[in-house]
Structure formats: C-alpha cells, structure tokens
Amino acid sequence: MKMDNETNRHPCSSLLSRNSAVLDNVPESSVSDSESSVRGSGAEKLESFTDGLIRVDEEEAVHSVIKEGFTSGLGQFGQRTEVAAIHRRIWSIFSAQANLQAFRIYFRAFADKHGGNANVKYAWFGTSKEVVKRIMFHGFGDEEIRENDGLFGRGVYLSPDDSPLETVKSSVVDEDGVRRVLLCRVLLGKMEVISPGSDQSNPSSEEFDSAVDNLQSPNKYIVWSTNINTHILPEYVVSFKAPPGLKESLWAETRIKRPTSPWMPFPALICVLSKFLPPYALDLINKHHKDFKEKRISRCQLIQQVRQLAGDKLLIAVIKSCRRKGIKHRVWEA
Template identity: 55%
Template structure:
C-alpha cells in the first residue's frame, strides 16, 4: 500500500471517507484522496451554470454538479474570494475537471511526488508540510501544465525565480493574475504542494533556490503567507496539479479586484513618499527598500501611475506596517 497524500491544512479522514464513498473515481490507484475537510460554510457561488463546459484535452475528467468533491472545492474557492463580496457571491462555477494521472507518465508523476513527499517528511521530522494552493493562468497554459508539468518559472518576479501559488484560502491573491478566455471564463489550477520547511523571501529578491539545505520552499510571511514560492529546481517534483476550476466572474477582474482592495485600504493623512521610505527602512531589509525606491523613481518619471505605486508598496510592505508608519508620522506632526 502506498502512503496516502495527506494535506495538513485541508485533509480530514472522515471527510475523505465520505467523499470517496460517493466518488469512485477518487479510488483510482494514482489518486488516493480528494481535497477534503474544506469548510462546511454555505456556498455563495450561484449554480448550476447553464454555460457549456470548457473544452480541455481528453485526459481530464469532469466532476458532476452535486458531487461531494465538487462542492468542497467550490466552497473553498468562495472562501478564498471572500464571502459577502461581489466577486464571491456572484461567481458562477462552470466546470471542475480532475487530472486522473493516466498512462505511464501520469503514474510516474504521482509516484515521483510521493517519493519526494516521503523524503521531505523524513528530512523535516515527519511533516512534509503538504498544502493545497491555487495557480492562475490561461486555459491553454493550465492544460499544458496538467498534461506535461510546469515548463517555465517566473523570472524577475517579486519574490525571485520560482513558481508562485496562493494558499487555498486566498484565491483572490492569484485570481488577479488569471486570464479571461474567448468564452468569458477564468480558470484556476488547484495543486498539492510539498513545502517542507519554508523560509521568508523578501520582495526584490533574486533567489532561485533554497538559501541552505535547511529550507525547501519560500513564503512571503511565515505566520500568514499569501504567497508560496516553489523554486524552479523543484517545480516538477514538489507540485501535483490536480483540478482545473472554470468559472465566470461578475465583472472584469480589475473591477472586482478594486472591490476587494477598497475593503482593506488604510485611510490616512497625506505622507510624503521619501518620509515613508525612510520609516520603512527601519523595518524592511535593504533589498526591499531598494525595490520600493525603484517604484517611486518609476512614478516620478511617469512610468507608472500613483495608484499602481501605492498598490505595489502595499503588496510589499503590508497594510499593517504602512498604517503603523502613517500613525507614527501623524503623531509627530
């Protein structure tokens, strides 16, 4: 018997048993478990949707509306979009397709993933730190990944050279990078990741592999990560692409991204950017401050608009630190 793939943040044995009993396809020899124990919150995604299912390559298996696994994934997506937000309450799930890992190469990929999961678990004292995570891309890109694996990394990305994912409860983070296809649909890839021991990667990093043998992957924050970074050296051993979720959003992404942003945007008196950079330099590493300074320089040279500058600084520094800096500035004033 192969040791089942168990996600530390999503898997619940009782949910697995229930889901597998109602979905025989998940009993295949190449797919032991489903992404279970996802929240039992009420789903806010409208459905069923009458749109025809997207056409993917023949190897994928479409889950049926009402299937337990379908509902679990749908609920998790809604949580990641934010319950009560426009984008969460009006998104329409068109289809969920499962990767069955058929054929010699499909089985080889699952076996390789299991071998590395076991190795990382042994290295990390029994915990391989398995997580579910979202990856956004075009329909063509996601199909290619499912069929052949990851073939490219993100060069010169905010957190170095690797493949970036959003945690299963933060779908909005990667949804902003999704692409609308010719049918007006967006597609997300739900993957299993072997994270092992994570290390913080600061914005502006040019890192492309773990900083030492102690670490296995990167995150933007150790306590509440919004980004998982799987280095390009591990992208086809530490990632298992399992489901493609196709849905329609209520508006263009920029539209409902603004709805999400406005709900957490800090309000404050005006603060000069040079002063802000000076304050942030006391808390952030030099490479991060250099990146913020570069964006500020780009803004002064009219290469990027002020809203984009603000959004990038918020992404890099985080609202908590920015609010603290602004309050400190106002107190001194």
C-alpha cells in the same frame, strides 16, 4: 493513493483540508480515463482546452467539495461566482504519470526527513486556458515564474486552499468570460519565511524545503524554481465566471486609504524610508515607482508593492512623524 498527514491537520483547517479523504484518491492509472471528457452536448467551448483532463460529474462528492471550497474562500464574491465546470487530471497519460511518480518520491523523502510529516497542502494557481494545457502536458516553466512579481524570490507562488482570492487575481479571462484556476497538491516540507524583496531561488539551508510569506497567516506558498515539477501536483481545473468588477474590487481592497492629515511627496517618502529599509527594498520601491510613472502598473499596484516592502507599521510611523513636523505635502503623490 493516500498522501496526507494526520499531524498536518489543524482544528480550524479549510473545507478542502477537512474533506481531503474525498480528494486524496490518486490512482496508479485512472480506470475512468476511457470516459469521454464531454458530458453534455452544450459544453464544446468549455471542453476545447481539456486534453489530458476529464470532466467531474456534478453528482460526484469531489465536485461539491471543490466547488464549495472555492466559492466559500471568495467571501462576498462567492455567491455571485458561477462554477462552470471542474475537470480532473487523467493519470494514465505519460506526463501525468511522470509528475505523479516524482511527487511520490519526494513525498516519501520528506516524510523520512521530517518525522513522518511531509506537510502536503492543497493550493490554488491562477492562469489562462492556454497555460492549463501546457502545464498538464509539460509542467510548470519559466513563464509561470516570470508571471509573478518576483517579490518573494524565484519560484511559483500558490495561494492556500482557503484563500483563492489571491489566485483569482492571476487568472485570465477567455473570450467567453471564463477564468481558470488549478487546484494542486503541494509538497512543502519545512517552510522558511521569505521577506519581500528577496532574490532567493532555493532553500537557504538543508533544513528548509519551501517558503512562505507568513507562517501564521500565509497568503503565498513559494515553491522554488528547481522544484516546481516535483513538489507541485496539479489535480483539478476549476472553470468559473466571476461577477463583474471582481478583479478591480480585489485590487481596490488592497489600497491604503488616504489620510485626512498631512501627506508628503513620493521622493520624500523614499528618502525617509532609506533610513530604515535595506538597499534591495529601496531598489524595488524605486523600480515600482518608475513602472508607475511609465504607466506599466496602476497607482493601486504601486501602493500595494510599497506596503509589502515597507510594512504598514513603518509607513504609519513615517506619516505620523511628518504630521508632527507639519509637512504640508501629499503622500503617494508620485
């Protein structure tokens, strides 16, 4: 089944997008469903979660495309990441057929609505072994919505196919050191930009269908809660072992480097930001600060949330202003 749009291609698109012809073959009912999902006698632990899935042979072209697309998107961590297995969804199962048929209906509707371009993308979703099983049989639910930080409204957040690093943060390691991410096809239609702190749960108007944090360089696709099982089509599961310290390194990369110049206390920072930010953003900053004080989130996570809500430009301007005024306190000192 072909559900891609040539008008949707970009000359610098990711490896997965460039090889979409390999991935696009979603049959009415998989002729290979009768195959055993276990291809080797030593894979029992990896196969323990695979009801509704079939293992992709390493000799298949799709295995190489997905593996290379995933590891290349991990940058410096890619060469040290071991892809243990890739599984494909079995389409003859009732729940998979229901998901597929709903996706097809909306795909055609979006194509009609937007002049032939339904804007279908590949995207990653990080999760746990248990949630993979639940999503494959019952679809996405409130738990997946609650698991994100809610910063960009109420929905499921997915990472673009060329940026799996964000999704790796959400993946959960199992007892054997294996993590899992879903590779999904996502029906985006016309996207609107959502600002941090939004409590939006559906499109702002009939013009839009989904949301994104940044149109030019997206880190998150937001599929609204009402559409999570009609606009998201999970197709593959990538099981992998990440190099030691990967998750910690990802969080460390988001930290603001402490300036060598004067800093200021966190309450003073909030006071200054209150002159520029809307109330909802300040409420969220105060909430994250409280969570940090109660040790619910790390200092690194607090700083990341403040950066997303206030923006680096404003924070830099505030710090420079304090420097000019000769404030001798420390910034981020909560």
